[in-house]
Amino acid sequence: AQSVTQPDIHITVSEGASLELRCNYSYGATPYLFWYVQSPGQGLQLLLKYFSGDTLVQGIKGFEAEFKRSQSSFNLRKPSVHWSDAAEYFCAVERAGGGADGLTFGKGTHLIIQP
Amino acid sequence: DAGVIQSPRHEVTEMGQEVTLRCKPISGHDYLFWYRQTMMRGLELLIYFNNNVPIDDSGMPEDRFSAKMPNASFSTLKIQPSEPRDSAVYFCASQAQYNEQFFGPGTRLTVL
Numbered sequence: 369a370q371s372v373t374q375p376d377i378h379i380t381v382s383e384g385a386s387l388e389l390r391c392n393y394s395y396g397a398t399p400y401l402f403w404y405v406q407s408p409g410q411g412l413q414l415l416l417k418y419f420s421g422d423t424l425v426q427g428i429k430g431f432e433a434e435f436k437r438s439q440s441s442f443n444l445r446k447p448s449v450h451w452s453d454a455a456e457y458f459c460a461v462e463r464a465g466g467g468a469d470g471l472t473f474g475k476g477t478h479l480i481i482q483p
Numbered sequence: 484d485a486g487v488i489q490s491p492r493h494e495v496t497e498m499g500q501e502v503t504l505r506c507k508p509i510s511g512h513d514y515l516f517w518y519r520q521t522m523m524r525g526l527e528l529l530i531y532f533n534n535n536v537p538i539d540d541s542g543m544p545e546d547r548f549s550a551k552m553p554n555a556s557f558s559t560l561k562i563q564p565s566e567p568r569d570s571a572v573y574f575c576a577s578q579a580q581y582n583e584q585f586f587g588p589g590t591r592l593t594v595l
Contacts (some may be wrong), residue, residue, distance in 0.1 A: 402583065409486075412586040468531070470528040470531050470539065470542075471526075471528065
C-alpha cells in the first residue's frame with residue numbers, strides 16, 4: 369500500500385532563515401505529488417504539485433519543491449520564512465493517470481517561526 | 484467561485500444521535516471526496532464519488548457511516564448512531580479530472 373512519511377513532526381525556524389521540510393513516499397510507480405498547508409482551524413490550501421516534467425516546481429507564497437525519483441522524495445523549500453508561514457504542512461500523493469483516486473497524506477510537519 | 488462549502492462548521496452532539504454533514508462542491512468538478520482528520524490517525528480518505536457515483540468506500544470505518552451524492556452539487560456524510568470516537572474534523576474536497584483537489588473549511592464534530 370502507498371504511504372507518505374514526513375519524518376519531522378515539529379520544526380522551529382527563525383524568521384528570515386531558510387526552510388526545508390522532508391517528504392518520502394512509498395508507491396508502486398511515480399505518483400502525483402502535492403504539498404498542502406493548513407493554518408489553525410482552517411482547511412487545506414495547495415502550495416504546489418508535481419505531475420510530470422521539470423522536477424523543480426514552484427508554488428505559491430515563495431515555496432518550491434524538488435522531486436527526486438531515486439530517493440522517492442519530494443522536499444519542500446523556502447529561502448526565507450516569514451512569521452505568517454507558521455502552520456501545519458502536509459505532503460500527499462495520488463495515483464498518476466486514469467482520473468482521480470484520493471490523496472494519501474503524511475502525518476504533517478508543524479512549523480514554528482521564531483522572531 | 485465560492486469554493487467548496489461545508490455545513491455546519493461546528494457540530495456538538497450526544498452519543499447515539501444522528502449527525503449529517505453537508506458539502507457543496509465547486510461547480511464543474513466531477514470528483515468529490517470525504518476525509519477525516521484526527522490527532523491520532525491524521526488525514527484519512529473515507530469515500531469518494533465520480534459523477535455522483537461512489538467509487539471507493541473502503542475508508543469508511545463502520546456501517547454507522549454512510550455517504551450519498553444525490554446530484555452534482557450536493558453530498559452528505561451521515562453517522563448514525565454517533566460515538567465519542569467519531570469526534571474529528573471532516574473535510575470535503577472536490578476535483579476536476581487531472582487537476583488538484585480543493586478542500587472545504589471542514590466540519591468540527593464533537594460527540595459527547
